Amino acid sequence: MGTADNETLSPAPSSPAPSFSQRREWSQDQAISYLMAQGIENPDCLSLAAGFVDFETLPVxxxxxxxxxxxxxxxxxxxxxxxxxxxxxxxxxxxxxxxxxxxxxxxxxxxxxxxxxxxxxxxxxxxxxxxxxxxxxxxxxxxxxxxxxxxxxxxxxxxxxxxxxxxxxxxxxxxxxxxxxxxxxxxxxxxxxxxxxxxxxxxxxxxxxxxxxxxxxxxxxxxxxxxxxxxxxxxxxxxxxxxxxxxxxxxxxxxxxxxxxxxxxxxxxxxxxxxxxxxxxxxxxxxxxxxxxxxxxxxxxxxxxxxxxxxxxxxxxxWYEDHVFEVCENYQKKRDAMLAALAEEFSDLQQEVSWFVPHGGLYVWLSVPEKLETGFNSELFAYATNVEKVMYVPGQLCYPHAERKNQMRLSFGVLNPDGIRLGIARLANSIRHSLK
Ligand SMILES: Cc1ncc(COP(=O)(O)O)c(C=O)c1O
The missing domain is CATH 3.40.640.10 (Type I PLP-dependent aspartate aminotransferase-like (Major domain))
Structure with missing residues (x-):
């Protein structure tokens, strides 16, 4: 029966492929799909990549x-x-x-x-x-x-x-x-x-x-x-x-x-x-x-x-206003945890690693030395995900032609403050390792 089902699902050898629209061609290889796949392939990683909102404060x-x-x-x-x-x-x-x-x-x-x-x-x-x-x-x-x-x-x-x-x-x-x-x-x-x-x-x-x-x-x-x-x-x-x-x-x-x-x-x-x-x-x-x-x-x-x-x-x-107030209090703590961890972990690399201080939202943008690439195919990304077990979003995805390759987006949305501290420590280890 399995064989029969498979036969039904596979296209007949003579069946031609659909003729896709130009828009279908243009929407291939989206970074978001690749990023989601990376998250699924690396479930043991601490994710500083996920753009998800905090699980704990979702309004059940x-x-x-x-x-x-x-x-x-x-x-x-x-x-x-x-x-x-x-x-x-x-x-x-x-x-x-x-x-x-x-x-x-x-x-x-x-x-x-x-x-x-x-x-x-x-x-x-x-x-x-x-x-x-x-x-x-x-x-x-x-x-x-x-x-x-x-x-x-x-x-x-x-x-x-x-x-x-x-x-x-x-x-x-x-x-x-x-x-x-x-x-x-x-x-x-x-x-x-x-x-x-x-x-x-x-x-x-x-x-x-x-x-x-x-x-x-x-x-x-x-x-x-x-x-x-x-x-x-x-x-x-x-x-x-x-x-x-x-x-x-x-x-x-x-x-x-x-x-x-x-x-x-x-x-x-x-x-x-x-x-x-x-x-x-x-x-x-x-x-x-x-x-x-x-x-x-x-x-x-x-x-x-x-x-x-x-x-x-x-x-x-x-009810909404009170909820937003609580959500902001929670994110503020997580933002502060990330900023404090960055300051501590990169205290010896102040000239090389820098970031913007956000007054809201979910993200911190980190720049590393130009010689260090952060993309999916880089040594840093491989070391961070495979060895240190931490994930980030490569910054080049945020440029239309991957113009800059030495930046990354870090999110404090999902992890709790302890997870954020650990994630930043692992990231710092990865960056130090790749700078050697
Ligand atoms: C800048 C920005 N705009 C729009 C959206 C879309 O969000 P939603 O469709 O959930 O409103 C997002 C989601 O992450 C975002 O970061």
């Missing part, structure tokens, strides 16, 4: 309470268990307007948006993918800070977009470098191909840095200035916005665009609440609402209606 009790409330009255329960609309639950979108007003430290009236400009998506990742889909034809250009969120680099590759990097530092993307790049593209006559500037504005994945307060307005102004024959959309990915531990409270780039016609604000409940609900959202300029809804209609005509209502209950009941 709150979710149980909200779930019970949603199902309490059969009449309303049926409503939540039914399909919703493509744009998402009105209840959650109304809550989100209030929530955003708080984050922006303003009133709902001053915020100046209506529910129809909010689209709820399956994680914010879906919004990023849909925007790439509706904006880019093959060969169109996306400007990004370097390094940047590598999963979005995969999305851009998948639609055939060209990625041009702009230099950043501890204050995020550099305004003068952005201006020089836009001016150069204008001089070359290819500004018409620039469709988007993508920035992770708070506690960036991978570097942990935020765009400085005094760079925010100039960035929005520059994008507006160079939007001459068409609009260059500024996609503000604020996935980590609510994971703030210290440092200044920063206004969103979105708030620096008072007409709300230039900037898309993408946020998510994955980091601050639970990624399992896959609930994210975008605040869109009016011109982008219908294109995004049309595309989403083709994909799924609406994300999970039930999950959206669960999040709405959590917000409505005031």
């Amino acid at each position: 009790e709150l979710s149980r309470k909200a779930y019970a409330e949603l199902l309490d009255d059969p009449q309303t329960a049926r409503k939540y268990l039914q399909y919703g609309t493509t744009a998402g639950s009105d209840r959650l979108r109304d809550q989100l307007i209030k929530h955003l007003a708080k984050l922006e430290e303003t009133t709902v009236e001053e915020l100046g948006i209506d529910r129809n400009q909010l689209v709820l998506t399956t994680g914010s990742q879906q919004l990023l993918a849909i925007l790439a889909d509706v904006l880019f034809d093959p060969g169109d250009i996306c400007l990004v800070a370097a390094p940047t969120y590598f999963v979005f680099l995969g999305v851009l590759a998948g639609v055939g977009a060209e990625v041009i990097t702009v230099e950043g530092d501890e204050g995020g993307i550099k305004v003068d470098a952005l201006e020089a790049q836009l001016e150069q593209l204008k001089q070359e006559g290819i500004l018409s191909r620039v469709k988007m500037l993508y920035l992770v504005s708070y506690y960036e994945n991978p570097t942990g840095v935020s765009v400085d307060a005094d760079r925010r307005q100039p960035i929005v102004d520059l994008v507006t200035k160079y939007s001459t024959d068409h609009q260059i959309v500024l996609l503000e990915d604020a996935a980590y916005r609510e994971l703030r531990y210290d440092g200044p409270k920063l206004p969103s780039l979105w708030s620096c665009d008072p007409t709300h016609s230039q900037v898309v604000l993408a946020q998510t409940f994955s980091k601050s609440f639970a990624p399992g609900f896959r609930t994210g959202f975008g605040v869109l300029p009016k011109s982008l609402v219908q294109p995004v809804i049309d595309r989403k209609g083709n994909e799924d005509f609406g994300s999970s209606h039930f999950n959206q209502n669960l999040i709405a209950t959590v917000l409505e009941r005031g």
